[in-house]
Amino acid sequence: QVQLVESGGGLVNPGGSLRLSCAASGFxxxxxxxxxIRQGPGKGxxxxxxxxxxxxxxxxxxxxxxxxxTISRDNAKxxxxxxxxxxxxxxxxxxxxxxxxxxxxxxxxxxxxxxxTVSS
Amino acid sequence: EIVLTQxxxxxxxxxxxxxxxxxxxxxxxxSSYLSWYQQKPGxxxxxxxxxxSSRATGIPDRFSGSGSGTxxxxxxxxxxxxxxxxxxxxxxxxxxxxxxxxxxxxxx
Numbered sequence: 001q002v003q004l005v006e007s008g009g010g011l012v013n014p015g016g017s018l019r020l021s022c023a024a025s026g027f028x029x030x031x032x033x034x035x036x037i038r039q040g041p042g043k044g045x046x047x048x049x050x051x052x053x054x055x056x057x058x059x060x061x062x063x064x065x066x067x068x069x070t071i072s073r074d075n076a077k078x079x080x081x082x083x084x085x086x087x088x089x090x091x092x093x094x095x096x097x098x099x100x101x102x103x104x105x106x107x108x109x110x111x112x113x114x115x116x117t118v119s120s
Numbered sequence: 121e122i123v124l125t126q127x128x129x130x131x132x133x134x135x136x137x138x139x140x141x142x143x144x145x146x147x148x149x150x151s152s153y154l155s156w157y158q159q160k161p162g163x164x165x166x167x168x169x170x171x172x173s174s175r176a177t178g179i180p181d182r183f184s185g186s187g188s189g190t191x192x193x194x195x196x197x198x199x200x201x202x203x204x205x206x207x208x209x210x211x212x213x214x215x216x217x218x219x220x221x222x223x224x225x226x227x228x
Contacts, residue, residue, distance in 0.1 A: 035217070045157075045165065045208055047217035060215045063121075096164055104170030105212035106155035108177075112164055 002026040002109045004097050009114030016087050016118070022080040022097030022111055030054060030075035033100035035107060036082045038093035038116075046093075049082065050100065065091075087118045122147055122213050124220035132228040139196040141223045143209035148189050153212040156185055156194045159222075160205045168207075169194065199225070 008020040020036070036048040049071040052058035056073045070083040080097050094113040101108035123146040133139055143154070151172040157165040167176040169185035172192060182197040196203055204227050209220040 037217075044221045045159075045210070045219040047210075047219065050217070062216070101167070101170060101176075103152075104155060104174065105153040105217070106167055106170035106176075106210070107157075107165075108167050108170075110164035110166075 002099065004099065004109055004111035006095065006097050006111045006114040009095065009116045011117045011119065012087055013120050014088060014118055017083070017085045018087065018116060020082040020084065020095055020097075020114060020116070024078045024080065024097075024099075027099070029073075029078040034073065034080045035098050035100060036071060036080075037096045037098055037107070037110075038091075039096070039113075040090075040093045043093075048095070051080070084116070087116075089118050092116060092118045121216055122149060122211055122218055124209055124211060124218055126207075126209060126220040126223045128223060129221075130224045130226060132226055133199055134228045135199050135201055137199050139194075139199055139203070139225055141194040141196075141207055141225075143187075143192040143194070143220050145190045145192075145211060149192070149211045149213060151188050154185075154187070154192050155210045156183075157208045157210065158203075158205045159208065165208065196225075 003025045005023045035050040049061045051071045068086045072081045096113045097111045098107035099109040125144045127142045154172045156169040159165040173185045184195045206222045206224045208222045
């Protein structure tokens with residue numbers, strides 16, 4: 001069965017950095033586009049970034065994180081990453097990794113999320 | 121960037137009733153790229169509908185999606201106790217994904 005397990009969240013000071021990981025299993029990871037999506041406390045969903053299948057040569061970011069966050073993947077390790085720099089209080093959220101479905105540009109599997117708190 | 125608006129913000133209904141949720145886009149959305157999700161407290165979202173009207177794997181047929189252009193609808197024909205949750209629409213366009221703010225369906 002498909003599983004996505006995020007890790008790496010925690011408490012970080014404003015201006016600090018954090019690297020999130022997502023371990024994938026139960027499917028051919030290299031064949032799938034992957035995304036990071038976040039949800040602030042009591043708020044709705046916000047797409048953060050995607051990376052294409054294979055070499056991951058196609059990448060895009062939400063304007064709110066562009067220039068500060070970097071998405072990457074290691075197909076040999078079946079893992080997705082999000083390097084987050086220059087963190088701000090408004091980046092506080094649960095971060096989900098999600099698999100893009102084969103059809104419809106939807107997200108068909110989600111991890112359980114990892115909480116990032118940016119506060120001094 | 122396409123902005124999605126969902127209405128109503130909260131829908132108070134009883135089990136067995138019909139729920140009609142609206143998602144309106146600021147500009148035309150490719151129907152193939154309009155999806156709906158259900159989220160319960162403390163859980164990750166679950167994909168219900170993709171391509172505006174196709175049910176995801178394992179989704180009961182009481183859930184249906186319709187619409188095109190800028191107006192889309194999620195209908196739950198008869199609410200079951202487990203359907204009380206928050207529902208989000210989502211679209212993809214111009215290499216960006218956006219979500220609506222959500223509609224909460226709660227028990228009347």
